[in-house]
Amino acid sequence: MTELRRTWCEVDVDALGQNLRALRALTSPPTLVAPVIKSNAYGHGLLLAAHAFVGAGADWFCVDSVHELEELRQAGFSLPILVLGHVPPAHAPALVEYQGRAVVYDAEVVDAISAAALLRGAVVPLHIKIETGTHRQGLTLDEALQLGDRIERSAGVKLEGLSTHFANVEDTTDHSFARRQLSVFEVALERFAANRQETLLSSICNSAGSLLWPHAHHGLIRPGIATYGLWPSKETYLSAMLVGRHELALRPALTWKTQIAQVKSVTAGAAVGYGCSFRATTETRLAILPVGYYDGYDRGLSNLAHVLVHGQRAPLRGRVCMNMTMVDVTHIPAAKMGDEVVLLGVQGEERVSAEQLAEWASTINYEITTRIHESIPRIARRSSLV
C-alpha cells in the first residue's frame, strides 16, 4: 500500500515531543497536560502522534469522538482519554468498553452512559461543560448544577471535572472576552466546590490559553495546534512575545511531499487547466503533480500558491484539479519526472508554511493540516534536536 503512494507526509516525531515538553514547561504541577489528538492528530496521524506524545510524557489525551477513543485503545494506549465532542447515546456502550471519560452537557447522554456502565460494573468519569460565552456546548450554572445532581444520583458515573472553552482568545490581542469567560468559569467552580469534599478537575485552556495564561491552566490543559508546532494565530504569537515568551520555540512537524509525474513545454498563449484560467505569456515548462483537492490540496490555492522543487519555488498554473496540479518549472531546468516536490514544509532554504497556504486559501493553518486526506500515509521521521 505505502509502496504505491504518490503523495505522503513525513512527521517529525522529535518536533512533536519537543513541542509537548515546551508546553509542559509552562505549567506547574499538578496541572495535567492532555494534548488534543482529534481529527487524525490535526492531520499528523493519530497513532503516530499518540506514540510521540506518550514518549514525551503526555498525562492524558483529548479526542473528539468515541471512534477515536476506540482506535487508541485498540492500538494499546492505556492512559486516560477524554472525549471532548458529542457522544450520541448509542455510543455509550463503546465509551464504557474502551474506558473513556466524556465531557457532558445533556441528561439523556448521562443516562445512557450510566446504563451502559451499570451493565459492565464500571464507573465512567464525567466532565460537565460550563457555558461561559462560546455558545457551542455548555450549560448555564443552574443547568450544570442540576446535571451534577443527576450524575451524583446515578450509578455507573461520577463527576470528575468541569470544563469550558474560550471563544475569543486566539483571534485577537484584546483578551477581555476571554477574561470574562475565565471569571464566569471560576464562579461555577466555586459553586460546585461548595457542595463537595474532593476537588474537581477543571480545564479551560486550549493552545492559546496554555501559551499565554499560566494562571488559567487549572487542573488540565488541552493544547492542540501548538503541540504540532503551529501557532494558533499571528495574534497569539504577538501576544506571547508581548508577555516575554521569546524563548518559546514551536517546531512545525509536518512535511507534505509528492513527486513530479510529468514535465512538458507549452508555447506562448497556451491555456492551462480547467476554465483556461492561466495562459502562458511565453514558452513555459510545466511539471504535473499527482495531487489535487481530493487529497486536501485546496482548490483555493489555484494560480496563487507555490510548491518547492529543487529547493526553489514553483508557482501553480491554472486550477488545482481533483487529482492533479500544474506548476511552472521554466526556471528549474533540472526538474524531471520522479523528482521530489514539497507542498508543505521545508526544502533547501525555502519553506511553504501552513500559515502561508492558509493565507492563499483564505483559511487558517488548522484547516490546512487537518484536511490532508486520511488515506495519505504519514511516515514518522526523527530529526536531530537543535
Ligand SMILES: *Cc1c(COP(=O)(O)O)cnc(C)c1O
Ligand atoms: C480542539 C479543542 C481544543 C484544542 O484547541 P487548539 O486551539 O488547537 O489548542 C481544546 N479544547 C476543545 C474543547 C477543543 O475542541
